[in-house]
Amino acid sequence: MTAVVPRVVLVDDHGIFRSGVRAELGCAVDVVGEADDVAPAIALIEQAQPDVVLLDVHLPGGGGAAVVSALRERLPEVRFLALSASDAPEDVIGVIRAGARGYVTKTIGTAELLDAIRRVASGDAVFSHRLAGFVLDAFAAMPDAAGGGPAVVKPSFDPELDQLTSREREVLRLIAQGYTYKEIARELYISVKTVETHVSSVLRKLQLSSRHQLTRWATERRLALCCPKLLHTVASCCRE
Amino acid sequence: MDEPTWPPRPPGGWRHDRHEHWRHNHAERLAGLTHWWRGTCNGGPLRRDSGDRLIGGVAAGLARWRGLNPTTARIVFVVVALWSQGWLFPFYCIGWLLIPGGAAASIPDRGNGGLPGTADATDAAGGEAAGSGSIWSRARQDSRGIALALALASLLAVFMVLAGALNDELIQTDGWPQVITIACLVLIWRNAPGSEQAALRRLVAPFGGLGSDTDRRATLIRLGLACTLLVIGTGWLLTTHESLAVLQPLGGFVLILGAAVILLGPWWLRVARDLVLERQARARAEERADMAARIHDSVLQTLALIQRRADDPAQVTQLARVQERELRSWLFEGRAPGSMTEVSSLAEGIRRIQQDAEARHGVPVEVVTVGDCPLDDDLEALLAAAREAVVNAAKWSGAGVISLFAEVTDQDVEVVVRDRGRGFDPRAVPGDRKGMAESIHGRMDRHGGTVTVQTAVGEGTKVSLKMPYCAMSSSRSGA
Numbered sequence: 001m002t003a004v005v006p007r008v009v010l011v012d013d014h015g016i017f018r019s020g021v022r023a024e025l026g027c028a029v030d031v032v033g034e035a036d037d038v039a040p041a042i043a044l045i046e047q048a049q050p051d052v053v054l055l056d057v058h059l060p061g062g063g064g065a066a067v068v069s070a071l072r073e074r075l076p077e078v079r080f081l082a083l084s085a086s087d088a089p090e091d092v093i094g095v096i097r098a099g100a101r102g103y104v105t106k107t108i109g110t111a112e113l114l115d116a117i118r119r120v121a122s123g124d125a126v127f128s129h130r131l132a133g134f135v136l137d138a139f140a141a142m143p144d145a146a147g148g149g150p151a152v153v154k155p156s157f158d159p160e161l162d163q164l165t166s167r168e169r170e171v172l173r174l175i176a177q178g179y180t181y182k183e184i185a186r187e188l189y190i191s192v193k194t195v196e197t198h199v200s201s202v203l204r205k206l207q208l209s210s211r212h213q214l215t216r217w218a219t220e221r222r223l224a225l226c227c228p229k230l231l232h233t234v235a236s237c238c239r240e
Numbered sequence: 241m242d243e244p245t246w247p248p249r250p251p252g253g254w255r256h257d258r259h260e261h262w263r264h265n266h267a268e269r270l271a272g273l274t275h276w277w278r279g280t281c282n283g284g285p286l287r288r289d290s291g292d293r294l295i296g297g298v299a300a301g302l303a304r305w306r307g308l309n310p311t312t313a314r315i316v317f318v319v320v321a322l323w324s325q326g327w328l329f330p331f332y333c334i335g336w337l338l339i340p341g342g343a344a345a346s347i348p349d350r351g352n353g354g355l356p357g358t359a360d361a362t363d364a365a366g367g368e369a370a371g372s373g374s375i376w377s378r379a380r381q382d383s384r385g386i387a388l389a390l391a392l393a394s395l396l397a398v399f400m401v402l403a404g405a406l407n408d409e410l411i412q413t414d415g416w417p418q419v420i421t422i423a424c425l426v427l428i429w430r431n432a433p434g435s436e437q438a439a440l441r442r443l444v445a446p447f448g449g450l451g452s453d454t455d456r457r458a459t460l461i462r463l464g465l466a467c468t469l470l471v472i473g474t475g476w477l478l479t480t481h482e483s484l485a486v487l488q489p490l491g492g493f494v495l496i497l498g499a500a501v502i503l504l505g506p507w508w509l510r511v512a513r514d515l516v517l518e519r520q521a522r523a524r525a526e527e528r529a530d531m532a533a534r535i536h537d538s539v540l541q542t543l544a545l546i547q548r549r550a551d552d553p554a555q556v557t558q559l560a561r562v563q564e565r566e567l568r569s570w571l572f573e574g575r576a577p578g579s580m581t582e583v584s585s586l587a588e589g590i591r592r593i594q595q596d597a598e599a600r601h602g603v604p605v606e607v608v609t610v611g612d613c614p615l616d617d618d619l620e621a622l623l624a625a626a627r628e629a630v631v632n633a634a635k636w637s638g639a640g641v642i643s644l645f646a647e648v649t650d651q652d653v654e655v656v657v658r659d660r661g662r663g664f665d666p667r668a669v670p671g672d673r674k675g676m677a678e679s680i681h682g683r684m685d686r687h688g689g690t691v692t693v694q695t696a697v698g699e700g701t702k703v704s705l706k707m708p709y710c711a712m713s714s715s716r717s718g719a
Contacts, residue, residue: 107604129643133608136647140611176608177656177702178643 006121009048010034011041011067012056012083017106021054024110029117037061042070045078051121055100057084057091065091065098072099081120083108089134097207102126124196125203132175135206139164161209164202171198288341293439296336296428330417333424340374341436378431384514385430389423391504391511396422398500405496438688438708526686533679537628538566544635545600559600586653587612589623590646593630597642601634604641611648613709619653621687622707628679629657629703637661637701653709660700666693680705 008029010018013036022031032048035041038061045053045067055064068080080100082092085107092103101120104113105128116126127135164172167188174184181199185192289300292310303313321328379385396419403415432440542563549555583589587609594605613619626644633642639661646655669676676693680703684691689707 129606129608129645133610133645136610140649173645173647176610177645177658178606178641178660179658 005030006051006117007032007048008117009041009045009050009053011036011053011059011064013037013059014056021113025114025117028114038063038066038070041067045071045075049075050078052117053078053080054083054117055080055095057082057095057103063091063095064100065094068095068098068100079120079123081116081126089137092131092134093138093206096131096203099207101203102128103131104128105130119196125199127172127175127199127202129176129178132172135164135202136169136172136176138206139169161205164205168198168202171195172202175199286339288336288339296332297341298332298335298339301339301341302335325417326415327417330420330424333421333428336428337376337379337424338374341433375428375431375433375436378433379427382427382431384511384518385427388430388511388515389426391508392426393419393423394504395508398497398504402497433688529678529682529686533624533683534570537624537631537679538570539563541631541635583615585612585614586619586623586646586648589615589620590626590644590655593623593627594644596627597630597634601631603634603639605630605634606641606643607646608643609646613648613653618687618689618707619709621683622653622655622689622705625680625683625689625691625705626655626657628683629705632676633657633659633661633701633703636664639700648709651708653707655705656702657705658700658702663695663697663699663701665697666695 005027006029008025008031010021010031010033012018012021012034015036018034018036022034025031029052032050033044035044036059038059041053041055041059053067055067057064059067064080064082064084071078080095082095082100082103083106084092084103085105096103101123102116102125104116104126108116108128119126170188171184174187179187181192181195184190184195188195286305287301288297289304289310292300294300294314299313299317300310302308303310317328317332321332396415400415400419429440542559546556546559549559583592590607590609594607597603597605615623626646630642630644633639637659639659642657642659644655644657646653666676681691684705684707687707689705692704692706693701694704695701
């Protein structure tokens, strides 16, 4: 657990964006450092040991995922919140699977960003509506365990990890529709805490599931260059 | 993720119920697969199962009602049909006619999709529009349909009498029940609700090829061959059937047949003609409704925008120009406004809606799509309805952002348009406002979809649009 004011490091290759975020967050958080590339970011985070790292998904020297995977083992207390304008699903999922605790879009409001930072600092997961959509897509693309699916499926060590429960799916669908946790709690007659538990559980599955469909899904997205229709999907994702 | 929408449950009762359902689902997963005779029992009243049907969903509905395995029930039906010399068919059809359809719990076959969500909860509140009530309740008012059913039944009856005179036992015993079957089928065909109509059309699609112009030659050859075989076969039968004894009553048949044709022929003809005329009238009415919806979505919307931005001449000019271009392309190039002619997939269409709404109304739209599929007529209607819902939200809600969510599942495509704006009171909407009624509800109803609107003053609005969709042809990225 952390102090009342979370200590934050900003990692983004656009200086203007960093200063903008810094100005917006004001004194609600303690911004202890900024970095604009992978290597400086790793050094800075190791030295400053912040509570939360606001991390751009796209960085020149290897992307946000590289930062997360380099530091996750050594500094388990540092939490990463991925932040980006708009990205191809495989990059976002990649950062999350590398160990980030959440993903928000840069269009997020100040109050919501603060809320997300606090949530991540206290160990919860933060899903933006877009990430929720990606996750639903990724898990829906996998054949159900009950449905059999193709024979080549290699299950994880824990089959629970390979699919979402229907309640988790429900929560994700509502997040994807722009609901806040509080609204979801009211809609589903559960407590906010339970919503958080579901989201954390989805995050765990996303990170731990070794089901290769998850990687295959990402790969297929990347291979979209061969397939015009998927290419179009990805292209318009980037254009947004 | 269908959930029994009947009986409607009080809002307080949901949670408990959901739990029950969850347990139930698990029990089914564990045991249901191993017991060949036991299935899930929905515990509710008898309903035909529209989710799991081969013909009318009667067998599956009965099975679910009594907690049997639907497949076993179907096999029993087939065996009984063979054994009962055709007497099962009329009873099946009467069941089809009388048992209300659509509402039976179709337990999702995706092992984990059973929990009802918000969408289902709201279904109970507002989405009871289509699929409930028996076909008979609609057929009662369909006097033309009843006339046609009687005409066909009488035709068949005349044929039966002739066969009886021919002493043909087989046709006699098997045939009479089918008089009822035919009458019932006619009523079902004419009065089934939209979603069932689509299913029926798929069932008879192979026969449709007989009447089409595309392979008329093949059809002619086939018909000619069939007639030749029929004549030869009948001749053969008559000659082996103590030929002379048969030929004597044959003169009688011809007389009776002639009498029947003279007496009832004009009536049959008129019924058939009425049927054609009525279908044309209905098609015209639907076309008019579609056109009204399109004009509302394009011209009327733009006019409203122009009025609102009257103080900004540049904007007004631009809007007018856009509208003019759209109208021209509609009138002279046949491209309907807001149509998705160059859009091939659902996700693409959703993004188009986003772009248009942001460009025209300046309200950001947050889009999330899960899965994707190619567009067909139904899905284009779904997109048009979704576009209208987004435009409504942009115009009236005053919300800073609109969220647009589309998901393709194995059974249907769902689009949810949601805003946190001021909401409205559905009962207080004036009757001349066509947006909700025509562009959204009317469109979805005509294509067999459902609409759920969840709103209250000050609490924002959520419009869920659901269109049944066969995932067989879906091109989901990973599956």
